Amino acid sequence: MTDSLTSRPPTFYDEVVAETLGLAENLKTCLQCGTCSGSCPSGPDMDYSPRTIFAMIDAGMKDEVLRSNTSWYCVSCYYCTVRCPQEIPITDLMYSLKRMSIQAGHYQEADLDKAPEFSETFMNFVENNGRSFELGIATRYHLRYHPLGAIKLATGMGLKLFTKGRMDITPTKIKNISQLKSILNKAKELGGAA
Amino acid sequence: MKYGYYPGCSLERNARAYHDSTMAISKPLNLEFVEVDDWNCCGATEYIALNKIPAFALISRNLALAADQNIGENLVAPCSACYLNLKKADHYLAETPDLKQKVDTALEAGGLQYQPGSINVQHLLETLVLDVGFEAIEEQVQKPLYNLKVAPYYGCLVPRPAAMDSFDDPEHPISLDKLIEKLGATVVDFPLKAQCCGGHMTQISEDTALELIRHLLKNAADNEADMIATICPMCQLNLDAYQDAVNARFGTDYHIPIVYFTQLMGLAFGIPAKKLGFGKEIVSSRAALEKISDEAPQPVKNSKKVQKTSSLPMPIMIEEG
Amino acid sequence: MNDKKQIPEQLEKVGVYICHCGSNIAGTIDVEDVAKWAKNNPNVEISRNYEFMCSNTGQELIEKDIKEKGLTRIVVASCSPLMHEKTFREATERGGINPFLFEMANIREHGSWATNDKAAATQKAKALVNGAIERVVHQVPLEKIPVDINPATLIVGGGIAGITAALELAEAGNQVYLVEREGTIGGHMAQIDKTFPTLDCSACILTPKMVDVGQNDNITLLTFSEIEDVEGYIGNFTVKVRKKARCLIEELCTSCGICEEKCPVKVIDEDYGAGLGYRKAIYRAFPQAVPGYPVLDKDNCTYFENGKCRACEKFCPTDAIKFDQEDEILNITVGNIILATGYDLFDARRIPQYGYGRLPNVFSSLEFERMVNASGPTEGHIVLRDGVTEPESVAIVHCVGSRDQNYNEYCSKVCCMYSLKFAHLVHEHIPEAVVYNFYMDMRTPGKGYEEFYHRLLKEGTHFVRGRVAEITDVGRNPAEEGKLIIQSENTLLGKQQRTPIDMVLLSSGMQARHDSEEVSQLFKMGCGFDGFFTERHPKLAPVSTMTDGIFIAGACQGPKDIPETVAQAGAAASQVAKLINQGTVMMEPVRASIREDECSGCRICNNLCPYNAIEFDDEKKVSRIITALCQGCGTCVAACPSSVIDGAHFTNTQVMAELKGLLWDVQPAPQKTPA
Numbered sequence A: 001m002t003d004s005l006t007s008r009p010p011t012f013y014d015e016v017v018a019e020t021l022g023l024a025e026n027l028k029t030c031l032q033c034g035t036c037s038g039s040c041p042s043g044p045d046m047d048y049s050p051r052t053i054f055a056m057i058d059a060g061m062k063d064e065v066l067r068s069n070t071s072w073y074c075v076s077c078y079y080c081t082v083r084c085p086q087e088i089p090i091t092d093l094m095y096s097l098k099r100m101s102i103q104a105g106h107y108q109e110a111d112l113d114k115a116p117e118f119s120e121t122f123m124n125f126v127e128n129n130g131r132s133f134e135l136g137i138a139t140r141y142h143l144r145y146h147p148l149g150a151i152k153l154a155t156g157m158g159l160k161l162f163t164k165g166r167m168d169i170t171p172t173k174i175k176n177i178s179q180l181k182s183i184l185n186k187a188k189e190l191g192g193a194a
Numbered sequence B: 001m002k003y004g005y006y007p008g009c010s011l012e013r014n015a016r017a018y019h020d021s022t023m024a025i026s027k028p029l030n031l032e033f034v035e036v037d038d039w040n041c042c043g044a045t046e047y048i049a050l051n052k053i054p055a056f057a058l059i060s061r062n063l064a065l066a067a068d069q070n071i072g073e074n075l076v077a078p079c080s081a082c083y084l085n086l087k088k089a090d091h092y093l094a095e096t097p098d099l100k101q102k103v104d105t106a107l108e109a110g111g112l113q114y115q116p117g118s119i120n121v122q123h124l125l126e127t128l129v130l131d132v133g134f135e136a137i138e139e140q141v142q143k144p145l146y147n148l149k150v151a152p153y154y155g156c157l158v159p160r161p162a163a164m165d166s167f168d169d170p171e172h173p174i175s176l177d178k179l180i181e182k183l184g185a186t187v188v189d190f191p192l193k194a195q196c197c198g199g200h201m202t203q204i205s206e207d208t209a210l211e212l213i214r215h216l217l218k219n220a221a222d223n224e225a226d227m228i229a230t231i232c233p234m235c236q237l238n239l240d241a242y243q244d245a246v247n248a249r250f251g252t253d254y255h256i257p258i259v260y261f262t263q264l265m266g267l268a269f270g271i272p273a274k275k276l277g278f279g280k281e282i283v284s285s286r287a288a289l290e291k292i293s294d295e296a297p298q299p300v301k302n303s304k305k306v307q308k309t310s311s312l313p314m315p316i317m318i319e320e321g
Numbered sequence C: 001m002n003d004k005k006q007i008p009e010q011l012e013k014v015g016v017y018i019c020h021c022g023s024n025i026a027g028t029i030d031v032e033d034v035a036k037w038a039k040n041n042p043n044v045e046i047s048r049n050y051e052f053m054c055s056n057t058g059q060e061l062i063e064k065d066i067k068e069k070g071l072t073r074i075v076v077a078s079c080s081p082l083m084h085e086k087t088f089r090e091a092t093e094r095g096g097i098n099p100f101l102f103e104m105a106n107i108r109e110h111g112s113w114a115t116n117d118k119a120a121a122t123q124k125a126k127a128l129v130n131g132a133i134e135r136v137v138h139q140v141p142l143e144k145i146p147v148d149i150n151p152a153t154l155i156v157g158g159g160i161a162g163i164t165a166a167l168e169l170a171e172a173g174n175q176v177y178l179v180e181r182e183g184t185i186g187g188h189m190a191q192i193d194k195t196f197p198t199l200d201c202s203a204c205i206l207t208p209k210m211v212d213v214g215q216n217d218n219i220t221l222l223t224f225s226e227i228e229d230v231e232g233y234i235g236n237f238t239v240k241v242r243k244k245a246r247c248l249i250e251e252l253c254t255s256c257g258i259c260e261e262k263c264p265v266k267v268i269d270e271d272y273g274a275g276l277g278y279r280k281a282i283y284r285a286f287p288q289a290v291p292g293y294p295v296l297d298k299d300n301c302t303y304f305e306n307g308k309c310r311a312c313e314k315f316c317p318t319d320a321i322k323f324d325q326e327d328e329i330l331n332i333t334v335g336n337i338i339l340a341t342g343y344d345l346f347d348a349r350r351i352p353q354y355g356y357g358r359l360p361n362v363f364s365s366l367e368f369e370r371m372v373n374a375s376g377p378t379e380g381h382i383v384l385r386d387g388v389t390e391p392e393s394v395a396i397v398h399c400v401g402s403r404d405q406n407y408n409e410y411c412s413k414v415c416c417m418y419s420l421k422f423a424h425l426v427h428e429h430i431p432e433a434v435v436y437n438f439y440m441d442m443r444t445p446g447k448g449y450e451e452f453y454h455r456l457l458k459e460g461t462h463f464v465r466g467r468v469a470e471i472t473d474v475g476r477n478p479a480e481e482g483k484l485i486i487q488s489e490n491t492l493l494g495k496q497q498r499t500p501i502d503m504v505l506l507s508s509g510m511q512a513r514h515d516s517e518e519v520s521q522l523f524k525m526g527c528g529f530d531g532f533f534t535e536r537h538p539k540l541a542p543v544s545t546m547t548d549g550i551f552i553a554g555a556c557q558g559p560k561d562i563p564e565t566v567a568q569a570g571a572a573a574s575q576v577a578k579l580i581n582q583g584t585v586m587m588e589p590v591r592a593s594i595r596e597d598e599c600s601g602c603r604i605c606n607n608l609c610p611y612n613a614i615e616f617d618d619e620k621k622v623s624r625i626i627t628a629l630c631q632g633c634g635t636c637v638a639a640c641p642s643s644v645i646d647g648a649h650f651t652n653t654q655v656m657a658e659l660k661g662l663l664w665d666v667q668p669a670p671q672k673t674p675a
Ligand SMILES: Cc1cc2nc3c(=O)[nH]c(=O)nc-3n(C[C@H](O)[C@H](O)[C@H](O)COP(=O)(O)OP(=O)(O)OC[C@H]3O[C@@H](n4cnc5c(N)ncnc54)[C@H](O)[C@@H]3O)c2cc1C
Pocket: C156, C157, C158, C159, C160, C161, C162, C179, C180, C181, C182, C185, C186, C187, C188, C189, C192, C194, C195, C196, C197, C225, C226, C227, C340, C341, C342, C343, C344, C345, C365, C366, C369, C414, C418, C421, C510, C513, C519, C553, C554, C555, C556, C560, C561, C562, C563, C565
């Protein structure tokens, strides 16, 4: 048997709003109309639709929200944002939820989605080189976490791209990488861990 | 006209064709693109998902460099994700004092500074449509792309994020349609022209991504497009490199080349295909390009006007644009 | 200024009354403290606080104090003068002193309601009360000015609101001018097929009233006409009306309709036909139009285009066609005006993702009203845009352009009900069709309305809760090919849903007329940001406006259905009838006057007066104000270089005294001692 919802303090809601730039305050005015979820290209594959996520945030269901795949399945298409009748910056809220779920450490759990790992791989790459090359990251990411997937990728798409000269073996590096590193280190200090 | 130019990581390698064709068309159009020296990755759609302040600091380093290098106040980004990130950073820095203060401190650690608003970030399409203009583009056309049926594809990040003033309609953009028409090509109806290419879902959930890519390919094929013209490296990659996977998964047989709109402009301007990066696409565009004819096609009668007498009038549309 | 403090020779005896307004004022303001403090003013004879000053006991308190304590002035500190100034002036008068020796301080809207800070609110209340006391001692007795009411009334807009108001007044024996912009009266109700929730035929209940309007001798019907200018004030308005040329001599026309039949030009009927049907270049919107004679549409007439044709003229049996007819300008004088200009339908083309105008089988609600009507272009058959195919499935989309910050923020109130009506009509016409209603919230408050919803539930309509995200013709699988697909979230299941259907009806909201702002300026009354006309009080004066003698009725005030529209129209008519019966109204004596012997005759004020109330006496070379025309706006008072214009009840002395009183606790800046 599952428990009925108990009222929880609204701190989670405040955390989400504080983490988001722009008119995040508008989240209070969500009408639960479902325009966002109806517009969402990834909607069918999300654990909870964006609208449901907002109802859950309102109900203080922090754990469930941050463990769900919803924000990671957001493709940043901005359809929800331009269509929301209450002008809620939904796509930006999805970014906030991603950050919060990483900060909460949920992404390390094995049964979770692949997305945070992908973002992390990407980040490591950028921080060490200043540049990225999406395919290189994809390969590295697949090799590290999903060896079988990587084989498929390498023999399929990756190989083709490689022969077309569209894939690098090594990424380029910017000249002043030390400058970038000091900027990012400072920024991390200011922005809290992660 | 002189512009700062931010190629972004994709254009270095994967989307080299985009870069080459952009450079090739810049000359006849009298555009001088000066690359920001030592620019770094904008973080794509991933970095911002990790930590807000470093993400904005990462992007802002580029704005600071651009502002510092005396390359003009306009900064052109051909990649949609780069364009959005740069523009968004500038916007939020101006709007959020707390964010600005932190980013300032971070930039200082690298001996840099940036004043929001001092750089005007443009997408390449915006530069071509608004600054250069359709007329000037049409003037350069030497080999019109007669008979070539093109589906103009905008994707998400340029038309939509409306927090900033978008230069086209977020739901039904038309600027690329008009531009391609000027090249002599035939623009096919492509209702999904601003829908998602799958974005990073190719890396996260192939099921989701392939389904989205399939919708786009199907829509272009149903409307008999010879090719899809994109304005974004991510869109190009997803539609091009995963076309086989879509065919394998769904038992379809799509062969729709995905090219950059600048490549088509270059062809129409009479620039040799080699210089425009043709051949780098996985689904070959050769067959499609062979369809280009020297003669203008007969104007097709607008099917809406050939109405049976019994049919009811359509609502009159407000003049576009 | 004189060093000595100007104290009136004899101190006035002011009575001060601080109202608690229950806890509305007393909850925030220390009323006892304010009352006690007010006694310090040497002019104050008595100062009280009381729970409800507007109650009978409160008013009697004033009357009694005047009689027993010999008060000469009264100050009440309570709510806005808009609420109770009249009440207290009358109490003052009953007590035996001139009502203009009363002054009101608004410590509720300007005090207790504006803040939770008790100390600050109390301090401000003191300032407001002190200002009123200092002012009231300088006030002088004034007499109200009687104004005769012209018994004729102008009604603008001939929809069901204008028709109802016109008949109410005319049947009671009053003269009415009904001015309608289109060629016929009827408004939107004439376009509608059936009316919810009873489903009576709209035309059947409307056209008898239209006929009554046409036949009532007390009603002068001016159709195809526009108001160009409005001057005057309650009781005495002069209105300039442009009666546009119909290219037709009305007296000769027998409404036989031959011209219409013979006219070779066919154009899409954008107005009455909602764009779904066609009409001729000379046309009547519909056969029961009132008046029955047609209008010639010069923009589409071949004769006006290239000088040829004249078919109508040739065939007209009574030679009624007159191509070179000119517009006529009429000046009418009326005592009151009712605005009943109605609404526009939200244009669904503004939401591109709904495909209206792009996807043929997406229809607007008014298109559907015309389609389902037996006298409409499809003779009542529900068909797709091809004009023949019956839909097997129909989706009705609620809230189009409503409840949306991007378009209209408000709920348009009637759309849920008319969407239910549409579902019923589809079931009735095509019993096997599957019908979906996509709604955000079902809003059916009204007599018999919820019951109507239940009826539709029983009829088998599918209700899907979720605002429609987009409508597309791009199918993803064979089941979707060739259909329109509604993409939405089924919010009760939390799942995205794609619903393939044949036909979509967009339930657009009602919005203010595109020109409502200009109209409100023409009549010098207000409209809100959304363009709907503003009522004097949302609860207690819903059909009055801030301008005396101008009333509003129907959908021009806000979205509403026919029952509510008719009720408002009746209310507006009875407000006007009250004024006509009174014959005169007493107007505020707040008027300007010129001290003629001091006037230099510079004439600066003459052209500044927005009401043309200042005339120039050529013999005496002085300006003079026509009291009946003056509205007391004060423009001339401020403009006069010789300061010889006085605004009654707003004299310089009164205003300065009030200001000084308000600023009692502000320390004057330390003055330098002159060297
Ligand atoms: C699709 C649809 C279905 C509906 N169905 C129902 C229903 O079933 N039951 C129900 O109760 N309600 C229904 N309604 C609501 C109904 O239409 C309105 O309540 C009603 O028509 C309001 O009447 P009105 O006279 O205020 O305005 P209108 O009908 O708009 O009439 C205003 C008149 O003023 C004229 N006018 C405007 N401006 C000027 C001007 N400046 N000078 C001169 N003339 C002017 C116009 O030409 C028009 O004739 C429906 C509404 C819609 C959109």
